[in-house]
Amino acid sequence: MTEALYYGFGAIGVLLLLAGLGIPIAFAIALVGAVGMYQASDLTYTLITFETLPYAVASEYAFAVIPMFVLMGAFASASGIISELYTAVNKWLASVKGGLYMATAVASAGFAAISGSTVVNAAMFTRIALPEMIQFGYHKGISAGCIAAAGTFAALIPPSLTFVIFGILTDESIGALFIAGILPGLLTAAFYIIAIPLMVRLRPDWAPLPAAKLQLREKLAGLKGLWPMLLLVFIVLGGIYTGLASPTAAGALGATGALAISVARRRITTGDVWVSFKQTAELTAVLFILIIAGLLFSRFLVVSGFITDLTDIVTGSGLSAAWFIFVMVLMYLVLGMFIDPLSMLVMTVPFIHPVVKSYGLDPIWFGVILCKMIEIAVITPPVGLNLFAVVSASEGRVSITDLYHGIMPFVLIELVVLGILIMFPAISTWLPATMM
Numbered sequence: 001m002t003e004a005l006y007y008g009f010g011a012i013g014v015l016l017l018l019a020g021l022g023i024p025i026a027f028a029i030a031l032v033g034a035v036g037m038y039q040a041s042d043l044t045y046t047l048i049t050f051e052t053l054p055y056a057v058a059s060e061y062a063f064a065v066i067p068m069f070v071l072m073g074a075f076a077s078a079s080g081i082i083s084e085l086y087t088a089v090n091k092w093l094a095s096v097k098g099g100l101y102m103a104t105a106v107a108s109a110g111f112a113a114i115s116g117s118t119v120v121n122a123a124m125f126t127r128i129a130l131p132e133m134i135q136f137g138y139h140k141g142i143s144a145g146c147i148a149a150a151g152t153f154a155a156l157i158p159p160s161l162t163f164v165i166f167g168i169l170t171d172e173s174i175g176a177l178f179i180a181g182i183l184p185g186l187l188t189a190a191f192y193i194i195a196i197p198l199m200v201r202l203r204p205d206w207a208p209l210p211a212a213k214l215q216l217r218e219k220l221a222g223l224k225g226l227w228p229m230l231l232l233v234f235i236v237l238g239g240i241y242t243g244l245a246s247p248t249a250a251g252a253l254g255a256t257g258a259l260a261i262s263v264a265r266r267r268i269t270t271g272d273v274w275v276s277f278k279q280t281a282e283l284t285a286v287l288f289i290l291i292i293a294g295l296l297f298s299r300f301l302v303v304s305g306f307i308t309d310l311t312d313i314v315t316g317s318g319l320s321a322a323w324f325i326f327v328m329v330l331m332y333l334v335l336g337m338f339i340d341p342l343s344m345l346v347m348t349v350p351f352i353h354p355v356v357k358s359y360g361l362d363p364i365w366f367g368v369i370l371c372k373m374i375e376i377a378v379i380t381p382p383v384g385l386n387l388f389a390v391v392s393a394s395e396g397r398v399s400i401t402d403l404y405h406g407i408m409p410f411v412l413i414e415l416v417v418l419g420i421l422i423m424f425p426a427i428s429t430w431l432p433a434t435m436m
Contacts, residue, residue: 004306007040008304008306008310025293025346025347026290027293029290029293029294029346032297032300033299034046034300037299037300037303040303041303049296053295053296063168063288067281067284069255070117070280071276072255073115073117076114076232076262077276078268078275078276079265081261081262085226086104096210098206100129100136101133101192101196101199102192102193104125104133105150108125108153108189109150109153110229112154112156113158113159113229113236114229114232114233114258118151118152118375119389122148123390124393130397134397138206139205139207141403142199144394144407145379145410148389149413152375152379153185158237159178160177163181163367165290165291169345170349172363176432178240180365180367180429180431181368182431183430183431184417188413231261232254240435290342290346294350302350306351307350311354325361329369332348332374336373336376341378345370364428365425368421376411376415379414
C-alpha cells in the first residue's frame, strides 16, 4: 500500500471516529481535510485553499439552485398545496384496502416534485397523514414506516437536493441528473402501489376494511387541488428538459411561481413568507457548509495522491465492474446505518466518483444509483434520518421501536428497485439522452 493510501484511509478512519464522538460532521470533515492537506503539501497551499475555495463556492451562480428549490418547497408547504394534494389522491384510493398507504405514496411522489428534501417530505406527511391513518385503524408502525419511506422519493424525483450536491461535488450536469431521476422515481412509487395491496392481503391486520366508495363527482372535484403542483412541475422540469431554463433559472421560476400561486389563492400570509425565507436561509447555510467541507476534503485526497493510487489499485486488481458496484452498495448500506445521508455523500463521493469513471460506468447512472442508496440509508435503522423526523413530527403517536418494525417491508421494496436500476441502466439514462 502506498503512502498516499495510508494517508487517505487514515484520514477517513479519523473522520469516522470524530463523527462517532459527536463532533458536527461538517467541522470534522473540514478539520481532517485541513490537517491532511498540510501534511500532503504545505501551510501556504492549505491557507490559500481555505481562503479561496469557500468564497468560490458561495459566489458561484450555478449553486443558487439550492436556495431556489428549498424556497419553492417552503412556499408550497406553507400555502397548503401538500394538503390538497393528499386529499385529492385519498379520494380516489379511499375505497381500496390499504388506500391510505397508497395515497401517502402517491402524494409523496407528487410533493417530491416540488420539494427536494426527504426530511421535509416525511415530516409534512407525518403531520397530515399519520393522525388520519391511526384514526381509521391502520397499523401504527406500518403507517409511520410508509410515511418515512415515501418521504425518500424526494431524494430521487427532481428537484432533488441530493442530486444538486452530487452534481456540485462531481461537476456533473445537475439538469441531466434531475431528468435521470424521473423514471426511477416513478418506478419506485409504482412498486409501492403494487406491493402495498399484497402486504395488506398477507397481513389483514395492517389495514382496516375500505371505506364506502365516493361518487365520481366528488373524486373529480378533488382533482382541482392538483393544478398548483402540476403547474410547478411543468415550469421546473419542462424548462430543464427543453433547455429553455438552466436548473438555477428553473428553481427561481418555481419559487416565484409557488409564491404567485399562493398569493393569488390567498393561501399565504406575510408571516408565512418570512418563515419560508428564514427556513430557506437556515437550510441553505447548513448545506453550503457541508459542501465546502466536502470540497476541502476532496482537495486533500487529490493533492495527497490518494485518488490516483486508489483508482490504479482498484482497476488493476481485476475486480469487475459488477463486483465493484456490489461492494459499493454494501458499503453505503452499512454507512447509512450510522451516518446521515448528506454527510455520507460528502465524505464518500470525492473518492468513489473517480473510480466509477475509471471503470467506464456512466456517471449520471451512478448518480441515480447513489441517490437510491441514499434513500435506503435514510430509512435504515438505527440512524435513519427520516425515521427520527417521523418520530419527532408524530408528537408521541409512534415510538422509534414501532417505526423500526414498520419500516422493514419498505426497505425490502427499495432493495428490489435498487437491483432493477442496477441491472437496467437505461431506466436512468434514456431520458437524459433525449434532452434538448
